[in-house]
Amino acid sequence: MRHRIAVVGSGPGGLTFARVLHRHGYPVAVLERDPAPDARPPGGTLDLHEGLGQLALDKAGLLAEFQALSRPEGQAMRILDADGTVLRDWRPRPDDRANPEIDRRQLRDLLLGPLDVQWGRGVKEVVPEARDGVLVHFADGRQETFDLVVGADGAWSRVRPAVSSVTPHYTGVTSVETSLDDVDTRHPDLARLIGDGSVAVYGANRALVAQRNSGGHVKVYARFRAPLDWHTNLDLADAEAVRSSLPALFDGWAAPVLDLFRRGTAFVHRPLYVLPVSHTWTHVPRVTLLGDAAHLMPPLGAGANLAMLEGAELAESIAAAPGSDDLDDAVRVFEEQMWARAGKWAQITTAGLERLVSPDPTEALALFDQVQPS
Numbered sequence: 001m002r003h004r005i006a007v008v009g010s011g012p013g014g015l016t017f018a019r020v021l022h023r024h025g026y027p028v029a030v031l032e033r034d035p036a037p038d039a040r041p042p043g044g045t046l047d048l049h050e051g052l053g054q055l056a057l058d059k060a061g062l063l064a065e066f067q068a069l070s071r072p073e074g075q076a077m078r079i080l081d082a083d084g085t086v087l088r089d090w091r092p093r094p095d096d097r098a099n100p101e102i103d104r105r106q107l108r109d110l111l112l113g114p115l116d117v118q119w120g121r122g123v124k125e126v127v128p129e130a131r132d133g134v135l136v137h138f139a140d141g142r143q144e145t146f147d148l149v150v151g152a153d154g155a156w157s158r159v160r161p162a163v164s165s166v167t168p169h170y171t172g173v174t175s176v177e178t179s180l181d182d183v184d185t186r187h188p189d190l191a192r193l194i195g196d197g198s199v200a201v202y203g204a205n206r207a208l209v210a211q212r213n214s215g216g217h218v219k220v221y222a223r224f225r226a227p228l229d230w231h232t233n234l235d236l237a238d239a240e241a242v243r244s245s246l247p248a249l250f251d252g253w254a255a256p257v258l259d260l261f262r263r264g265t266a267f268v269h270r271p272l273y274v275l276p277v278s279h280t281w282t283h284v285p286r287v288t289l290l291g292d293a294a295h296l297m298p299p300l301g302a303g304a305n306l307a308m309l310e311g312a313e314l315a316e317s318i319a320a321a322p323g324s325d326d327l328d329d330a331v332r333v334f335e336e337q338m339w340a341r342a343g344k345w346a347q348i349t350t351a352g353l354e355r356l357v358s359p360d361p362t363e364a365l366a367l368f369d370q371v372q373p374s
């Protein structure tokens, strides 16, 4: 018996789920709001951990391709003082495959492979207790029924309200992102500062992080504690205004450090929201969540990894569940496993954010030494 299954969202979690089901010969409808794969810029590089994202890719039969595409040297991490002094300069061994980096676009294309995503199919609402299964209402007014709907639709999930009334809350830390292109030719001084991987600078309640992606592209994140409306007198769409006013928040920082940000092209404001640590819900037959939709946490290297492993595990359990009771049992077991693991990571990343954007910048250094002893 083949269940009618839909996954909402074609992020790392939704695509891994669909790809592993596909590997088991199982059809799945992938419903994505974006009108096309490249409708939005894909976001920064992702490090995929051996026991999480890489395990998920193994379950999808894609580990060898990932290893060929990924950048182990991108694990390098340098920490500077606000005056530009190098405090730590950690480089991976040549054979270190623990957390290699991959561009999001490359990961997406790898996962997409033979999948037939339904682009431009934004979901508005999911109603679990319909007569013939779970009813999906689309933004364009159409509707469709499935035996199981998996919400992999990220932070502002439209599937989540079918199982939980909880919504994300602001962490008190916001982020302004920018990027540098062709860094090695256009900004060789900054390329040297960044090295092969990332560079981070920590000050009181603020941090600047620059991360190398492939092809000389660098993403730069300025993170600081501020109320949500900190920018009322600043037009964030006006790049020149942001470029000239943001350095005031990093008063006293050395020019080469500030240049990481000042030479950026466009600026995007992204306040950091999270779901409560250990968010769970009373099981609702025929609907479940995975990834950020289930456990949005601070962006400290776990979210995509967890979403992918959850997608792979749920797909494998479904493929082994022949009847509808088995399907519901498989989802229940999956949820328990997801909640336990995600709860631990939510604690780790929440505590991590407190220390990385802390009144005492030595906290960030201490955390680095704990995680990455030389």
Ligand SMILES: Cc1cc2nc3c(=O)[nH]c(=O)nc-3n(C[C@H](O)[C@H](O)[C@H](O)COP(=O)(O)OP(=O)(O)OC[C@H]3O[C@@H](n4cnc5c(N)ncnc54)[C@H](O)[C@@H]3O)c2cc1C
Binding pocket: 008, 009, 010, 011, 012, 013, 014, 031, 032, 033, 034, 044, 045, 046, 047, 048, 121, 122, 123, 124, 152, 153, 154, 155, 156, 157, 158, 221, 290, 291, 292, 293, 299, 300, 301, 302, 303, 304, 305, 306, 307
């Ligand atoms: C700056 C930054 C750096 C990060 N670095 C890392 C890292 O190094 N490692 C790591 O593991 N994690 C990292 N993360 C976290 C990671 O990006 C997320 O946890 C991950 O993308 C979650 O995957 P997902 O599939 O659950 O959701 P998403 O990636 O958010 O994908 C959701 C998809 O659903 C679609 N969608 C949304 N609403 C609807 C709707 N109503 N109908 C249909 N489709 C919809 C969206 O268009 C999107 O395609 C980082 C996050 C940030 C912000």
